[in-house]
Amino acid sequence: EAQVTQNPRYLITVTGKKLTVTCSQNMNHEYMSWYRQDPGLGLRQIYYSMNVEVTDKGDVPEGYKVSRKEKRNFPLILESPSPNQTSLYFCASSPHRVNEQFFGPGTRLTVL
Amino acid sequence: ELKVEQNPLFLSMQEGKNYTIYCNYSTTSDRLYWYRQDPGKSLESLFVLLSNGAVKQEGRLMASLDTKARLSTLHITAAVHDLSATYFCAVDGNRDDKIIFGKGTRLHILP
Numbered sequence: 001e002a003q004v005t006q007n008p009r010y011l012i013t014v015t016g017k018k019l020t021v022t023c024s025q026n027m028n029h030e031y032m033s034w035y036r037q038d039p040g041l042g043l044r045q046i047y048y049s050m051n052v053e054v055t056d057k058g059d060v061p062e063g064y065k066v067s068r069k070e071k072r073n074f075p076l077i078l079e080s081p082s083p084n085q086t087s088l089y090f091c092a093s094s095p096h097r098v099n100e101q102f103f104g105p106g107t108r109l110t111v112l
Numbered sequence: 113e114l115k116v117e118q119n120p121l122f123l124s125m126q127e128g129k130n131y132t133i134y135c136n137y138s139t140t141s142d143r144l145y146w147y148r149q150d151p152g153k154s155l156e157s158l159f160v161l162l163s164n165g166a167v168k169q170e171g172r173l174m175a176s177l178d179t180k181a182r183l184s185t186l187h188i189t190a191a192v193h194d195l196s197a198t199y200f201c202a203v204d205g206n207r208d209d210k211i212i213f214g215k216g217t218r219l220h221i222l223p
Contacts, residue, residue, distance in 0.1 A: 033211065035213075040215065041215065042200060042213045042214055042215035042216050043155075043200065043202075043213040044213070045210055045211055045212070045213075048209060048210070048211070050209060056209060058210055058211075059210060059212065090154065090155065092155075097204065097209055098143055098162065098204065099160065100145055100157035100160045101145070101155075101157065101211075102157070103147075103154045103155045103156070104154065105154050106154055
């Protein structure tokens with residue numbers, strides 16, 4: 001089944017404890033992206049990747065890192081999480097940039 | 113800087129009525145997307161509009177794009193309860209590879 005998977009789906013952590021949210025797609029898509037969704041703010045793009053080893057900042061990249069070593073994986077790294085990073089995170093992929101995106105199920109992160 | 117504005121942000125309407133959601137954006141783009149999100153769920157793609165004058169229809173939903181006016185509309189015909197959801201438009205900026213989403217329109221259709 002064609003899909004975008006994210007792990008974990010739920011995470012509660014404490015300030016400063018490094019964490020990684022994984023994202024994987026099995027559709028051989030070139031474009032991958034991370035978003036955060038906050039009430040009243042819609043979705044905001046954190047980072048995106050046009051292809052392997054090509055990543056760039058979205059609208060709200062501060063406090064996040066990403067890597068794209070393989071086409072299928074696009075992990076989101078929070079080196080030192082803070083409470084203002086408590087949010088619902090979505091990973092998405094598309095065949096290339098000019099196309100609809102397929103979204104993962106979301107990861108609800110709480111930073112205490 | 114590309115900005116995307118949707119209105120209304122909340123809409124409560126009765127079954128059987130027609131209504132339109134508007135999506136305005138601030139800089140040149142000819143690529144616009146509509147997504148639907150059900151409560152507690154992820155987003156699913158509804159329409160991809162890739163040129164001026166593009167019109168797409170699926171069931172009771174119809175989306176259009178006017179790149180000169182920098183406006184897209186999502187029209188709902190004879191609404192049914194199943195269409196209750198939050199609808200997002202997203203714009204692909206021509207000058208960079210970012211994708212900017214509107215804040216979403218929460219649609220509640222009363223039986």
